[in-house]
Amino acid sequence: MDSEDGNRGDSSAGKWYELFSRGARDWLRHDEKVREAVRANLPEIIAGGDVINGGARTVRVPVRMLEHYHFRLRRPDEQQGAGQGKAKPGDVFSDPSKEQRPGEKGSGGRDEGEVQLLLEFKVDDIVDWLWEEMQLPNLKARTGPSDESEWVREGWDRRGARSRLDRRRSFKELVKRRGNPGASPNFTDEDLRFRQLSRRRKPAVHAVVFFMLDVSGSMSDRDRKLAKTFFFWVVQGLRREYRSLETVFVAHTTEAWEFNEPDFFQVSGTGGTVASTGFAKVREIIDARYHPGRCNIYLFYASDGDNSVSDAAEARTALNAITADACFTGYVEVSSGLSRQLATETGKLFAELTAAACAAGSYALNDFDDVWGAVRHFFTTGVHTPEGAGPAQAPHPDGSP
Amino acid sequence: MSADWQSYVRRIEELARSSGLKFHPVDFEAVPDSFMMEIAVYGLPVRMPHWSFGVRYIYQLIQRHMGHSRLFEVVFPGNPGHAYLAESNGVAENILVTAHVLGHADFSRNNLLFRRCQEQVSERIVEHAAQHARQISQAIEAHGAQRVEAALDAALALEQHVDIDQSLRRERYPEYLEESKVLADDGFRKRFAALDPSATGGSIVEVKKRAQVPPHPERDLLWFVANYAPEMESWERDIFLAVREESFYFYPVFATQIMNEGWASYWHARLLREADFVPQQAYLDAIKCHSDVVRPVAAEQQVALSINPYHLGFSMWEKIIERDGLEAARSIMEQDDDFGFVRNHLTRELAEELGLFRYSARSDGQIKVLEHDLTALHEALLGPKYNFGTPVVSAVRVRNDGTLELAHDGSTDGRGLDLERSRKVLDYLQKVWRRPIVLTTLNQAGSALELTAP
Numbered sequence: 052m053d054s055e056d057g058n059r060g061d062s063s064a065g066k067w068y069e070l071f072s073r074g075a076r077d078w079l080r081h082d083e084k085v086r087e088a089v090r091a092n093l094p095e096i097i098a099g100g101d102v103i104n105g106g107a108r109t110v111r112v113p114v115r116m117l118e119h120y121h122f123r124l125r126r127p128d129e130q131q132g133a134g135q136g137k138a139k140p141g142d143v144f145s146d147p148s149k150e151q152r153p154g155e156k157g158s159g160g161r162d163e164g165e166v167q168l169l170l171e172f173k174v175d176d177i178v179d180w181l182w183e184e185m186q187l188p189n190l191k192a193r194t195g196p197s198d199e200s201e202w203v204r205e206g207w208d209r210r211g212a213r214s215r216l217d218r219r220r221s222f223k224e225l226v227k228r229r230g231n232p233g234a235s236p237n238f239t240d241e242d243l244r245f246r247q248l249s250r251r252r253k254p255a256v257h258a259v260v261f262f263m264l265d266v267s268g269s270m271s272d273r274d275r276k277l278a279k280t281f282f283f284w285v286v287q288g289l290r291r292e293y294r295s296l297e298t299v300f301v302a303h304t305t306e307a308w309e310f311n312e313p314d315f316f317q318v319s320g321t322g323g324t325v326a327s328t329g330f331a332k333v334r335e336i337i338d339a340r341y342h343p344g345r346c347n348i349y350l351f352y353a354s355d356g357d358n359s360v361s362d363a364a365e366a367r368t369a370l371n372a373i374t375a376d377a378c379f380t381g382y383v384e385v386s387s388g389l390s391r392q393l394a395t396e397t398g399k400l401f402a403e404l405t406a407a408a409c410a411a412g413s414y415a416l417n418d419f420d421d422v423w424g425a426v427r428h429f430f431t432t433g434v435h436t437p438e439g440a441g442p443a444q445a446p447h448p449d450g451s452p
Numbered sequence: 453m454s455a456d457w458q459s460y461v462r463r464i465e466e467l468a469r470s471s472g473l474k475f476h477p478v479d480f481e482a483v484p485d486s487f488m489m490e491i492a493v494y495g496l497p498v499r500m501p502h503w504s505f506g507v508r509y510i511y512q513l514i515q516r517h518m519g520h521s522r523l524f525e526v527v528f529p530g531n532p533g534h535a536y537l538a539e540s541n542g543v544a545e546n547i548l549v550t551a552h553v554l555g556h557a558d559f560s561r562n563n564l565l566f567r568r569c570q571e572q573v574s575e576r577i578v579e580h581a582a583q584h585a586r587q588i589s590q591a592i593e594a595h596g597a598q599r600v601e602a603a604l605d606a607a608l609a610l611e612q613h614v615d616i617d618q619s620l621r622r623e624r625y626p627e628y629l630e631e632s633k634v635l636a637d638d639g640f641r642k643r644f645a646a647l648d649p650s651a652t653g654g655s656i657v658e659v660k661k662r663a664q665v666p667p668h669p670e671r672d673l674l675w676f677v678a679n680y681a682p683e684m685e686s687w688e689r690d691i692f693l694a695v696r697e698e699s700f701y702f703y704p705v706f707a708t709q710i711m712n713e714g715w716a717s718y719w720h721a722r723l724l725r726e727a728d729f730v731p732q733q734a735y736l737d738a739i740k741c742h743s744d745v746v747r748p749v750a751a752e753q754q755v756a757l758s759i760n761p762y763h764l765g766f767s768m769w770e771k772i773i774e775r776d777g778l779e780a781a782r783s784i785m786e787q788d789d790d791f792g793f794v795r796n797h798l799t800r801e802l803a804e805e806l807g808l809f810r811y812s813a814r815s816d817g818q819i820k821v822l823e824h825d826l827t828a829l830h831e832a833l834l835g836p837k838y839n840f841g842t843p844v845v846s847a848v849r850v851r852n853d854g855t856l857e858l859a860h861d862g863s864t865d866g867r868g869l870d871l872e873r874s875r876k877v878l879d880y881l882q883k884v885w886r887r888p889i890v891l892t893t894l895n896q897a898g899s900a901l902e903l904t905a906p
Binding site for chain 1: 499
């Protein structure tokens with residue numbers, strides 16, 4: 052790269068500068084530095100990112116260019132300069148360069164970084180960085196059928212594939228046989244031993260995670276987006292951690308429906324809030340498809356907490372029917388601006404569960420910056436195992452630590 | 453490369469010589485636009501790698517895509533000089549550019565500031581810079597990219613903090629204060645000592661006193677750090693000195709921009725007029741190109757808030773040569789830099805003729821045109837160029853524990869430093885100084901303020 056030799060003469064082929072761009076190299080280094088900086092503040096940055104739409108596997112984060120700092124004088128309130136053109140003393144106008152081209156300024160890049168970059172991050176990378184030390188609470192191995200199996204070696208046979216010929220074993224057979232009088236000293240088919248394989252099922256660590264979202268009229272667009280952002284990162288993180296993880300998406304207003312994943316992240320609705328319909332739907336799906344003895348069941352519910360008062364008793368019953376079998380139920384209360392600290396109908400419901408030492412937890416999520424806080428709250432190892440044995444009215448399999 | 457244009461080079465050179473230009477031979481090379489852009493970004497064809505150049509590169513790229521900037525040539529002084537021309541230049545443009553380059557070559561050979569700096573740096577800065585780049589890529593291999601980058605962060609942040617009046621290869625300060633010889637030769641003291649033999653000539657014993665470091669406020673921070681940092685590695689010192697050498701090269705380019713570009717523009721216009729061997733069409737194209745380069749204000753605008761140095765310098769040289777003749781102009785060209793040039797030769801009449809004005813800009817973007825005042829106009833033009841365009845920060849002391857004391861001279865700069873940026877610079881520097889650093893400057897109210905790192 053440093054050769055000056057190519058600069059003389061007029062042979063146009065093979066000049067080093069046609070093959071190599073130093074500017075691009077140093078730009079990549081700048082990019083890398085930005086990424087390092089972004090990575091250090093990732094949770095705050097991605098939380099607001101518009102990631103859950105369109106199923107794109109990348110997140111775009113707007114960042115400013117880095118500045119290489121020099122000693123500079125403080126910016127004065129009024130700056131003096133020299134200009135040229137048709138202007139008389141006393142003329143007043145506004146800076147045309149500031150109006151016309153807000154995107155760029157000055158020359159040569161010594162000016163402040165006003166150019167914004169959009170850096171693309173792979174969702175998978177982000178999840179890798181973020182989920183390093185997170186896991187599902189109360190996950191237990193469950194006996195039962197599992198699709199995962201592996202081949203293990205098991206015994207020998209006289210027939211088999213050439214590749215599984217066990218030479219040592221076969222030789223032993225030869226030696227044994229040669230002990231008999233009049234035996235042929237050479238290998239015969241009788242001597243050969245082949246390794247056998249058999250399929251064995253692995254113990255299952257099956258989990259199903261229910262994501263339930265309140266899409267009633269009281270949930271503003273922002274609330275819904277907040278909840279979906281939370282769900283998005285949870286889903287991404289869980290998928291990364293657990294291969295055999297099933298997800299079920301349920302949304303409810305006064306009724307409840309199951310959705311597939313892409314639709315779920317687009318869903319919106321109107322109408323009242325009857326949380327018990329949602330819980331009932333989840334229970335119905337559990338009964339139909341997932342056996343609690345074979346499967347870890349999780350429920351995460353996001354709502355603004357304004358459940359209809361008349362539904363309180365029913366919701367409690369329906370929720371208890373789930374917590375009876377679930378490893379964990381989490382409640383995320385999304386509320387715009389006013390932080391009500393979970394003092395809502397639904398909030399109280401979950402507070403009761405937590406007080407009763409059930410595997411349940413709540414989190415008040417008010418701001419996009421806090422999405423990662425919510426994820427961390429639920430998925431940091433070992434935080435949610437309740438103290439002491441599970442109480443009688445809400446027994447669950449993992450009551451004792 | 454256009455053969456057409458090549459055939460003119462020799463004849464333009466002859467014409468230039470016969471017009472009194474004195475220059476070292478120049479190697480011309482046509483290069484792709486992308487490489488032209490890199491030369492402009494780095495300031496040298498091959499230069500050390502650093503991410504900050506990447507930032508400038510992107511700004512350039514954006515500018516180019518928006519059609520705001522176009523580079524015709526970059527020329528490096530030396531013997532021989534190197535001129536890089538954009539491959540995309542047309543024949544007419546290249547004829548113009550060749551003449552322009554010869555103007556620069558004349559300037560850089562004869563201007564005293566250029567000559568002084570070239571004596572210091574040698575006339576082969578292009579090769580030296582490539583050598584520095586190689587040296588730094590070796591350092592990267594030996595010590596890792598991160599450590600080299602930390603050293604470059606610091607060195608390039610202090611890029612302009614050199615003392616151009618000192619020699620490039622500067623000796624360290626004398627370690628001891630100069631002995632006062634007067635004492636030894638003083639007859640009275642000898643006789644006085646002889647009065648009492650028990651006091652064994654206490655006054656004659658040479659008391660060597662260790663000099664304080666630095667003995668005076670030191671503006672050349674790159675040199676000072678490279679020489680006096682308590683725990684700097686030798687390869688880090690080399691990086692500091694490499695950056696310093698390049699700064700010695702850049703200073704005259706920076707401090708004579710108006711004169712130099714004006715001089716080259718004057719000569720490309722004049723040589724073109726006199727070049728009867730250039731066909732009519734090429735001549736017209738070249739003249740159009742000339743007027744694009746030296747126009748004061750972009751076509752669609754009435755007013756510019758910056759001054760095109762090509763235009764200003766060109767107009768000033770035309771006036772000077774018209775008034776005082778070429779000989780006088782040549783001696784101005786040899787002796788001045790932009791400060792003397794503008795103050796002595798930008799007259800009230802010319803300023804009015806060119807429509808130059810002063811303005812003050814509020815932070816909300818409102819611009820107010822100020823009263824005519826020639827001296828103030830000079831200072832408004834030259835203000836950004838003082839002290840290599842950077843605040844005056846000196847090293848004033850190294851404490852016994854190795855703490856470096858820096859001081860910003862707020863009295864000449866008129867106000868304090870930008871604190872946020874200064875802190876970051878201290879952070880860079882602390883990584884190579886490896887002991888605490890204290891910087892005094894002024895706060896908003898104008899009273900002293902101390903920044904420390906770490």
